[in-house]
Amino acid sequence: xxxxxxxxxxxQRGERFGALLRQARGERSMVEVAAAAGISAETLRKxxxxxxxTPAFFTVAALAAALGMSLxxxxxxxxxxxxxxxxxxxx
Amino acid sequence: xxxxxxxxxxxQRGERFGALLRQARGERSMVEVAAAAGISAETLRKxxxxxxxTPAFFTVAALAAALGMSLxxxxxxxxxxxxxxxxxxxx
DNA sequence: TCTTATACCGGTATTAGTATCACAGGCATG
DNA sequence: CATGCCTGTGATACTAATACCGGTATAAGA
Numbered sequence: 001x002x003x004x005x006x007x008x009x010x011x012q013r014g015e016r017f018g019a020l021l022r023q024a025r026g027e028r029s030m031v032e033v034a035a036a037a038g039i040s041a042e043t044l045r046k047x048x049x050x051x052x053x054t055p056a057f058f059t060v061a062a063l064a065a066a067l068g069m070s071l072x073x074x075x076x077x078x079x080x081x082x083x084x085x086x087x088x089x090x091x
Numbered sequence: 092x093x094x095x096x097x098x099x100x101x102x103q104r105g106e107r108f109g110a111l112l113r114q115a116r117g118e119r120s121m122v123e124v125a126a127a128a129g130i131s132a133e134t135l136r137k138x139x140x141x142x143x144x145t146p147a148f149f150t151v152a153a154l155a156a157a158l159g160m161s162l163x164x165x166x167x168x169x170x171x172x173x174x175x176x177x178x179x180x181x182x
Numbered sequence: 183t184c185t186t187a188t189a190c191c192g193g194t195a196t197t198a199g200t201a202t203c204a205c206a207g208g209c210a211t212g
Numbered sequence: 213c214a215t216g217c218c219t220g221t222g223a224t225a226c227t228a229a230t231a232c233c234g235g236t237a238t239a240a241g242a
Contacts, residue, residue, distance in 0.1 A: 144198055
């Protein structure tokens with residue numbers, strides 16, 4: 001109605017998204033990357049753990065810049081990983 | 092404190108972002124592009140008019156896909172347009 | 183052992199994104 | 213002229229993102 005709750009596959013996509021970011025972070029600490037991106041460490045943690053499955057665009061953009069990765073490949077990786085959505089959720 | 096309100100330049104960036112999207116939409120109607128992106132037309136309108144200055148990442152990704160534009164260039168255009176932020180908001 | 187640093191987790195507070203409803207203007211068709 | 217359709221808009225409702233705090237666990241080092 002007012003604001004469609006996140007679907008299960010959206011949350012799963014968020015988890016994949018977070019895993020991707022964590023992998024990209026590598027050895028660097030959360031606080032360092034968060035500071036580089038200009039966000040709080042808690043937010044970064046929530047995104048990485050999938051507890052914030054749909055972060056804001058500019059948050060992701062700053063994060064990608066801090067991690068030195070492309071937004072397109074990031075979105076593409078999630079879209080590619082979520083292509084089974086078409087089977088699980090035909091609508 | 093708990094959720095930093097959007098700064099004025101963030102809102103301005105949102106306006107530029109929306110203007111960019113509206114320009115990219117061209118002659119196509121809001122409802123068509125919104126349907127192609129899988130979001131509601133009202134949401135697209137709010138994003139375009141800058142009333143939703145920091146949309147969700149996947150919303151923007153779907154929109155960019157529907158419009159056939161790159162996320163990196165989109166983010167880059169906004170970042171480039173907002174470089175006067177450093178002067179307006181030194182903090 | 184004690185301290186420190188990092189990360190995870192739960193709760194809380196506040197703002198913002200997203201969707202539905204109702205409305206107005208333009209334009210065509212009856 | 214009336215009616216319906218389409219586009220864009222304003223108001224409203226509800227959920228999610230962001231941030232801060234305290235606590236916990238693990239590992240490294242003094």
